[in-house]
Amino acid sequence: MLENHPSLRASAADAFRRLGCREVLEADNSGEALRLLQDRGPVQVVLCGLWLVGVEGLAFLRRSRGLVESVILHGWSPPELRQAALQVIRRVGLELLGEADTPLQPELLRELLGKRSHAAPQPNRQSFDCPVxxxxxxxxxxxxxxxxxxxxxxxxxxxxxxxxxxxxxxxxxxxxxxxxxxxxxxxxxxxxxxxxxxxxxxxxxxxxxxxxxxxxxxxxxxxxxxxxxxxxxxxxxxxxxxxxxxxxxxxxxxxxxxxxxxxxxxxxxxxxxxxxxxxxxxxxxxxxxxxxxxxxxxxxxxxxxxxxxxxxxxxxxxxxxxxxxxxxxxxxxxxxxxxxxxxxxxxxxxxxxxxxxxxxxxxxxxxxxxxxxxxxxxxxxxxxxxx
Known part of the structure; x- marks a missing residue:
């Protein structure tokens, strides 16, 4: 979870856990998020706050290749910034599950996670296994x-x-x-x-x-x-x-x-x-x-x-x-x-x-x-x- 607002991050983390996610990692900036991914290994889903979709956010999405399987965009941003994020996601080869407004609704989150589960019930870890x-x-x-x-x-x-x-x-x-x-x-x-x-x-x-x-x-x-x-x-x-x-x-x-x-x-x-x-x-x-x-x-x-x-x-x-x-x-x-x-x-x-x-x-x-x-x-x- 990449979100800089503490209360939004806490409520979203709770929603993920209630839906059965085994482990939820939290970061309030892209540098911290990349360090977490590099230390703990690849994750299935990243919830990326759209406030980050500037140079910093685009750099995070670009560098997440091999560390992230799918993305949920969260919050609001100007249309041109959102469009840039979508283009980078496609280029890097991430799966975009969808977008969610704030506050995050558990029903919508369940639906978005279900799209991933339907497409890939057993995650193919080999697809993003990076050589040492x-x-x-x-x-x-x-x-x-x-x-x-x-x-x-x-x-x-x-x-x-x-x-x-x-x-x-x-x-x-x-x-x-x-x-x-x-x-x-x-x-x-x-x-x-x-x-x-x-x-x-x-x-x-x-x-x-x-x-x-x-x-x-x-x-x-x-x-x-x-x-x-x-x-x-x-x-x-x-x-x-x-x-x-x-x-x-x-x-x-x-x-x-x-x-x-x-x-x-x-x-x-x-x-x-x-x-x-x-x-x-x-x-x-x-x-x-x-x-x-x-x-x-x-x-x-x-x-x-x-x-x-x-x-x-x-x-x-x-x-x-x-x-x-x-x-x-x-x-x-x-x-x-x-x-x-x-x-x-x-x-x-x-x-x-x-x-x-x-x-x-x-x-x-x-x-x-x-x-x-x-x-x-x-x-x-x-x-x-x-x-």
Missing amino acids: ESAVRKGLTEGEFTAYYQPKFDIASGSVTGVEVLARWRHPTRGLLLPSDFMPVIERCCWWDELLFALLEQGLALQSLLKSQGYPLTFSFNLDASQLAVPGLDERVEARVRSHRLPSSGITFELTETAPLEHAAISLDNMARLRRSGFGLSIDDFGVGFSSLQRLCQLPFTEIKLDASFIRGLGTHPTCVAVIESTLVLARMLDMTVVAEGVETRAQHRQLLDMGCTQGQGFFYSESLTGLELTSRLAASHPVPVG
């Missing part, structure tokens, strides 16, 4: 983490314009693991740099090979906000790029928009240095958080990645169309590129093309590929399903 830290550290040390590549496409021509480099773990006994299986440990232990530079080395080697074969693709790597808070990031990145004799202009770093910047002065300096060195900077998940326009004004971004939730809303939610159209206009005025994430259908592709969006990414074009699969696809020049 020693296993992840061993995997990083022994090169078990491998790069996969999610292509970005020119929406009009169907040609591949670049790739986003994604992490996969070739576990010696569990097979290929997705980020949801190991990112909670990476995040908890702050091993972002170890993962980034492992992927950077693999990605740059492939980029150099593809360039020599006549495919000068842009490669994008994900950065966590905490990495920008450490001086010298630009120097370490530049050293790796120089060793592969690649131009910095062919490399972009994506920063997730919902992540708060730590040590703002150092972070701003790191970003400015990366831009001065010629690297591209992309604001990922654009539209999900609250600082989109502010960050565009303050930080030297070159690319906007529209969150997939807006693409899913095409054809059903006119507001999504308005957001996409206004973002495209804004990007043109700021001389920035827009990439539409999560394109999954022909109808979405067609509508984005009609709206003037030039780049897309998603399963309609391609799933993530190994380096060999990407190389083979480019060599075969298979047409992309457009039209």
Whole structure:
């Protein structure tokens, strides 16, 4: 239970216990809640007070992957904050049981918990069993983490314009693991740099090979906000790029928009240095958080990645169309590129093309590929399903 009002928290905890919950953990802020989850292990349900749905609350929901199975949102907040919370919940892969006003009604709580019980009478603990830290550290040390590549496409021509480099773990006994299986440990232990530079080395080697074969693709790597808070990031990145004799202009770093910047002065300096060195900077998940326009004004971004939730809303939610159209206009005025994430259908592709969006990414074009699969696809020049 994540609720800062003592009396509301006490009454809600009593309601949970009366409904048969074996153990109820209470926290009045997101930091305390994360510490409880890390110390006591995963839980089935989190009651999250909507007052927390700001930068702090979104950070909690984002970091709860692997520690929480389902969420009940509690209380009132402005519609735009509520919508941001719903988008983060979907992105992280949590099950949203529903929303409850204050004071919490036991009948409604019983109904919401019943939805979870009906969907999963026996909790599948394996679905959010995270590897222990020693296993992840061993995997990083022994090169078990491998790069996969999610292509970005020119929406009009169907040609591949670049790739986003994604992490996969070739576990010696569990097979290929997705980020949801190991990112909670990476995040908890702050091993972002170890993962980034492992992927950077693999990605740059492939980029150099593809360039020599006549495919000068842009490669994008994900950065966590905490990495920008450490001086010298630009120097370490530049050293790796120089060793592969690649131009910095062919490399972009994506920063997730919902992540708060730590040590703002150092972070701003790191970003400015990366831009001065010629690297591209992309604001990922654009539209999900609250600082989109502010960050565009303050930080030297070159690319906007529209969150997939807006693409899913095409054809059903006119507001999504308005957001996409206004973002495209804004990007043109700021001389920035827009990439539409999560394109999954022909109808979405067609509508984005009609709206003037030039780049897309998603399963309609391609799933993530190994380096060999990407190389083979480019060599075969298979047409992309457009039209």
